[in-house]
Amino acid sequence: MRRITRRRGILLGVVAAVVSAVVVLLSTGLGKDPSVVASPLVGRVAPDFTLSQLNGPPMTLSKLRGQVVVVNFWASWCTECHTEQAALDQTWQQFQDSGVVVVGVNFEDTTGDASDYVRTAGVAYPVVEDTDSRTALAYGLRGIPETFIVDKTGRIVDRIIGPVDATKLSSEINEVLLAGAR
């Protein structure tokens, strides 16, 4: 009967180790949602911007320091943005007197289309125009809608990919407000 030599044993061990490593790498990688890429901006100071408002004076993010800011990137042509409109309006109505500002950042749109949408949908919170997409790039935007929650110190505490949920957004804002009050 043939015996397995030491050399062959080592070879089999190496092959088994390599196969195991590949399996572990693939299984951990495949378990992740490829569309959800962690933002390196979370925990860091939000990139500042000064953008013109659709109906009002230019708005500067750093001037809102001391308030919680919900920065929502949207466009009139984006159907998922329409889906979350009610949730954002609800959040604005609920928190505008509690030191929370919702800012809609209009992305890759025309002023006319954005204004028409704001008027017909009854958007009450301030909306600014990112005409050259520079702010979108600074925020590492990968699509819309995308929402960033900025705390009172100006740090990004969360990034929400896709339409926001009113309940989740409210509880998250409450947490940020509570953390800021401590």
Next chain:
Amino acid sequence: MNAAAAKARLRTKLPVLMVLLAVLVGAITLAVVAVRGHQAQPSQAQQVQQIAAGLHCPICKDLSVADSPAPLAQQMRAEIAQKLRAGESADEIRASFVAAYGDSVLMSPPRRGLSGAAYFLPAIVILVGVLGAAMLIRRWVRSPETGPADDVEAAPLSATQRRAVHRALARLREEEPA
């Protein structure tokens, strides 16, 4: 030396010659790439194209910023050009996009951390393959008649078996014509 022996010798040396040829071709290719690398200073448009080709378009699937017609990619190219005009290096420009998007914005994985394995693992695999091939070729050259050596060790002979082998050898010697 007869023709058959020369043919047999050539057959045993053939794998070695093939490996040498492969190494030679590789060396020539590397030399050509090295020489071509020293080209004239690229224009700013070429630099923009080079940097953009190394960045993923964040809102597209599997397209670089250089190849994407998306407005965001166009804006990224404009920003690269502006940063180059401002005197920023290619590394600094890439770093600014990584700061906002993370390493996933790079078309090639970074050379640090776990991603660095993508660079050194292929070299290790090739090295192991070449060493393995060299060992096999050495064995074939040493024993061309038997082909690849058997990896299985022969079990030690028992005393009875050893005696039987001795008897058989003695018989063979007796039968041998003087």
